Amino acid sequence: MTTHETRQGTSPVILGFPHTGTDVPSAIWDRLNDNGKLLADTDWHIHDLYDGLLDGVTTVRATFHRYVIDANRDPAGNSLYPGQNTTGLVPTTDFDGLSIWKDGETPDEADIAERLRDFHAPYHVALAAEIERVTAIHGVAILYDCHSIRSHIPFLFEGKLPDFNIGTDMGKTCDSRIEQAVVAATASATGYDSILNGRFKGGWTTRHYGRPETGVHAIQMELAQSTHLQTEKPPFAYDTGKAERLRGHLKDILERIAAIAPNLKK
Numbered sequence: 394m395t396t397h398e399t400r401q402g403t404s405p406v407i408l409g410f411p412h413t414g415t416d417v418p419s420a421i422w423d424r425l426n427d428n429g430k431l432l433a434d435t436d437w438h439i440h441d442l443y444d445g446l447l448d449g450v451t452t453v454r455a456t457f458h459r460y461v462i463d464a465n466r467d468p469a470g471n472s473l474y475p476g477q478n479t480t481g482l483v484p485t486t487d488f489d490g491l492s493i494w495k496d497g498e499t500p501d502e503a504d505i506a507e508r509l510r511d512f513h514a515p516y517h518v519a520l521a522a523e524i525e526r527v528t529a530i531h532g533v534a535i536l537y538d539c540h541s542i543r544s545h546i547p548f549l550f551e552g553k554l555p556d557f558n559i560g561t562d563m564g565k566t567c568d569s570r571i572e573q574a575v576v577a578a579t580a581s582a583t584g585y586d587s588i589l590n591g592r593f594k595g596g597w598t599t600r601h602y603g604r605p606e607t608g609v610h611a612i613q614m615e616l617a618q619s620t621h622l623q624t625e626k627p628p629f630a631y632d633t634g635k636a637e638r639l640r641g642h643l644k645d646i647l648e649r650i651a652a653i654a655p656n657l658k659k
């Protein structure tokens with residue numbers, strides 16, 4: 394089973410897609426309960442949503458599902474949000490806090506070690522290699538990590554999530570000009586709301602790679618799925634009309650950050 398797909402380009406921008414994969418090996422699939430088999434926490438269609446928006450962009454996409462192992466979690470198993478409801482490296486629940494494994498089939502330490510080796514590590518080896526390659530071309534690289542999530546999830550947050558959720562771990566993971574360019578682009582998107590470092594501050598990928606002092610900048614975009622899906626429940630169908638409108642704004646965001654790259658110094 395392949396673990397990831399890489400498309401190489403020469404732009405300074407790299408798109409990461411840790412959660413759009415839906416591949417689950419049969420031995421793992423058989424351990425999921427009926428709720429887990431819905432794969433409800435997938436970032437549905439997000440790689441299609443961003444397809445073709447920026448010339449020369451590099452993309453790295455995990456093809457395995459986050460219930461196999463979550464490529465956006467610390468491989469050491471540390472929580473993204475200690476003390477708050479969240480999901481882990483190999484999640485035991487979905488975003489609603491409901492079990493995803495059959496009774497007695499919750500992955501153990503040996504399962505987690507195996508999945509780290511077979512899925513999490515190969516994805517991050519590929520992503521790190523692209524960051525290194527792009528940095529060798531431009532002196533800098535901008536990793537934009539692409540996500541989506543349902544707009545109402547009481548287990549994780551109150552009320553309705555804004556449409557654009559920008560995460561930079563409180564400004565630590567990228568130059569402020571990148572952060573401000575994305576904030577400005579989302580603020581000018583009429584009919585959408587947005588927030589910087591609200592409930593979603595950037596996952597492990599953004600926090601791990603974003604080291605502005607070394608020339609590697611990272612920013613996460615968490616889109617509310619109501620901006621591009623027909624409904625936020627199975628079958629999580631793509632809404633072409635909504636998506637086309639949104640794609641104009643995503644293109645604007647990506648072009649703005651690509652234009653900043655030549656001005657970023659190590």
Ligand SMILES: N=CN[C@@H](CCC(=O)O)C(=O)O
Pocket residue numbers: 412436465473540541542560592593594595596597613615
């Ligand atoms: N769709 C995925 N959302 C991310 C959110 C990370 C964060 O808290 O910023 C995830 O769970 O990995």
